[in-house]
Amino acid sequence: MKILVCISQAPDTTSRIAFTDEGKTFDSSGVQYIVNPYDEWYALVRGIELKEAHGGTVTTMTVGGAVCDPVIRKALAIGADDAVRMDAEPTDAMQTAQLIASYAKDQAFDLILCGKETIDHNGSMVPAMIAEMLDWPFVALATHLEVEGNAATLKREAAGGIEHVKVNLPLVLSAAKGMAEQRIPNMRGIMSARSKALNVEQADGTAMSAVRQFSLPPEKGACKIIPADQAEELIRLLREEAKAI
Amino acid sequence: MSVLAIVPLNNGRPTKGGLEAASYAAAFAKDQGLEAIALVAGSIQTDGDLGATGVVRVLQCSDELTDSSQWTRLAAAAAQECGAKTVVLTHDHTGRAIGPRLAVRLNAGMVSGVTALPQAGAVRKNVFSGKAMADVEVSSEVVVYSVTPNAFGVRDGGSPAAVTAFSAEVGDAREQVTGFDPASADGQTPLPEAELVVSAGRGLKGPENWGIVEDLAKALGATTACSRPVSDIGWRPHHEHVGQTGITIRPNLYIAAGISGAIQHLAGVNQSKVIVVVNTDPEAPFFKAADYGIVGDAFEVLPRLTAAIKALDA
Numbered sequence A: 001m002k003i004l005v006c007i008s009q010a011p012d013t014t015s016r017i018a019f020t021d022e023g024k025t026f027d028s029s030g031v032q033y034i035v036n037p038y039d040e041w042y043a044l045v046r047g048i049e050l051k052e053a054h055g056g057t058v059t060t061m062t063v064g065g066a067v068c069d070p071v072i073r074k075a076l077a078i079g080a081d082d083a084v085r086m087d088a089e090p091t092d093a094m095q096t097a098q099l100i101a102s103y104a105k106d107q108a109f110d111l112i113l114c115g116k117e118t119i120d121h122n123g124s125m126v127p128a129m130i131a132e133m134l135d136w137p138f139v140a141l142a143t144h145l146e147v148e149g150n151a152a153t154l155k156r157e158a159a160g161g162i163e164h165v166k167v168n169l170p171l172v173l174s175a176a177k178g179m180a181e182q183r184i185p186n187m188r189g190i191m192s193a194r195s196k197a198l199n200v201e202q203a204d205g206t207a208m209s210a211v212r213q214f215s216l217p218p219e220k221g222a223c224k225i226i227p228a229d230q231a232e233e234l235i236r237l238l239r240e241e242a243k244a245i
Numbered sequence B: 001m002s003v004l005a006i007v008p009l010n011n012g013r014p015t016k017g018g019l020e021a022a023s024y025a026a027a028f029a030k031d032q033g034l035e036a037i038a039l040v041a042g043s044i045q046t047d048g049d050l051g052a053t054g055v056v057r058v059l060q061c062s063d064e065l066t067d068s069s070q071w072t073r074l075a076a077a078a079a080q081e082c083g084a085k086t087v088v089l090t091h092d093h094t095g096r097a098i099g100p101r102l103a104v105r106l107n108a109g110m111v112s113g114v115t116a117l118p119q120a121g122a123v124r125k126n127v128f129s130g131k132a133m134a135d136v137e138v139s140s141e142v143v144v145y146s147v148t149p150n151a152f153g154v155r156d157g158g159s160p161a162a163v164t165a166f167s168a169e170v171g172d173a174r175e176q177v178t179g180f181d182p183a184s185a186d187g188q189t190p191l192p193e194a195e196l197v198v199s200a201g202r203g204l205k206g207p208e209n210w211g212i213v214e215d216l217a218k219a220l221g222a223t224t225a226c227s228r229p230v231s232d233i234g235w236r237p238h239h240e241h242v243g244q245t246g247i248t249i250r251p252n253l254y255i256a257a258g259i260s261g262a263i264q265h266l267a268g269v270n271q272s273k274v275i276v277v278v279n280t281d282p283e284a285p286f287f288k289a290a291d292y293g294i295v296g297d298a299f300e301v302l303p304r305l306t307a308a309i310k311a312l313d314a
Helices: A037-054 A066-078 A093-104 A126-134 A187-193 A228-240 B016-032 B068-081 B093-105 B211-220 B228-232 B263-269 B285-289 B298-313
Strands: A002-006 A009-011 A033-035 A057-063 A082-086 A111-115 A138-148 A151-158 A161-168 A171-175 A198-201 A209-215 B002-006 B035-041 B057-061 B084-090 B109-114 B123-127 B132-138 B143-147 B162-165 B175-182 B196-200 B223-226 B253-257 B274-279 B292-295
Touching: A002 A037, A002 A126, A009 A066, A033 A037, A033 A066, A037 A057, A037 A066, A037 A111, A037 A138, A037 A171, A057 A066, A057 A093, A066 A082, A066 A187, A066 A198, A082 A093, A093 A126, A093 B093, A093 B109, A111 A126, A126 A138, A126 A171, A126 B068, A126 B093, A138 A161, A138 B068, A138 B093, A151 B093, A151 B175, A209 B109, A228 B274, A228 B292, A228 B298, B002 B016, B002 B068, B002 B093, B016 B035, B016 B084, B016 B093, B016 B143, B035 B068, B057 B068, B068 B084, B068 B093, B084 B093, B093 B109, B093 B143, B109 B132, B196 B211, B211 B223, B211 B253, B211 B298, B253 B298, B263 B285, B274 B285, B274 B298
Parallel strands: A002 A057, A002 A111, A057 A082, A082 A198, A111 A171, A138 A171, B002 B035, B002 B084, B035 B057, B057 B162, B084 B143, B109 B143, B196 B223, B196 B253, B253 B274, B274 B292
Antiparallel strands: A009 A033, A138 A151, A151 A161, A161 B175, A209 B132, B109 B123, B123 B132
């Protein structure tokens, strides 16, 4: 089985978010970058598990500059076989998807696994865009994936529950919580990651949107503390003051 | 020219997210002097309450579709038929599957998870998991938006809409649905759509103690949620995990008991309109993000709240 896992770098989940250049640019000073959690914990780990069960290869795909190489090495340390980096600085999901699809279309992958969204732009668009560009089926928010021969059985988030789905390969999916458990790379993985191939490719893509301005949410007012023995008062405030219930 | 809303159905009724997409499309159309049209696949009663949101016409495809590429073809054909330059979906599992595919097919720029109508050529969405907002501008002629659940709301007051049959060549289904597990037996509103949410964390000490959380949720008509540690150790199901790596929600009311308020948890809930925190530790960081707080033991406070709500309703 030939598997492509799309991984993106994202600011560590504890990062303080700030902007420079009058809100035009994300302030990356002091920010630690990690593999986007949905890509790493769910998509990448499930890809590696399937390779371990069925044989095959796991290639990671990242769109970005050389600044992404440390998180790509982390993915290789977790167990991917090799990596591709499309050398570009895309401004939107359409451009990112075009770069990925232009690489994937000639590579005969059976599965393209993506995280459900990145934790910086929260777009959740690239996976389905790749599927449409390749004219492949797509399963959004998958929480479970098994592959038997050419057939994939999946579970996905749906209205009020989990839907069971059957799809033939090749397939693109976006992975949500439940798909796999996080893996910590071991020393052998970290050592071997250094010598695995990280191929840098070029392609064209055209953006159709861009962020004009970032801003931060307004500060919360002070928290109103209600004594624990007057908890009933909270209900009155929620109804009469906050009008929330 | 028109604005097209893609409205998913559940048990023969538009989903709340679908009604929000229709409301957004109608409000945007009104601003632009256009008319809003809704597209549904499956059977609905009369106009499915879509006219009330402000759409003037409902295009109804009689086949229920679950396959994202079939939906995409249907929606693309509908957009062409009504000359829509703007297509609106809900940013849930349906919008995430169909919206981006449709954007590719229509050669349209897409902005997902928008929270307000476009203003001065840009549209606002949340980024960094709710820690910031971005105003995004689209350069293409056709635009696809998906609307964050609970951000724009369902509008009413419009007149009944005309329903017309619509069909298109959608190709074969490649995704075959074989089963369904409901998230809860008691018909709770799904978390992304819930207006009231009661959530609890490790402070509850064990899964056997969740009765007080469920009782409060039931009294309020709220949906239950939990913090990440609690779902990771298996006290509660994964689909209840709200936070940066779980579900992001923006209910009218979020009550958190026994959750300290780590930055990753706040990212998933800080767009809630009113936040209530119950915690024994007065230094818990969550109080800084809360509107109302009770420093106290959840085991005593939650039953008191439940009783107070029941007394109010009695």
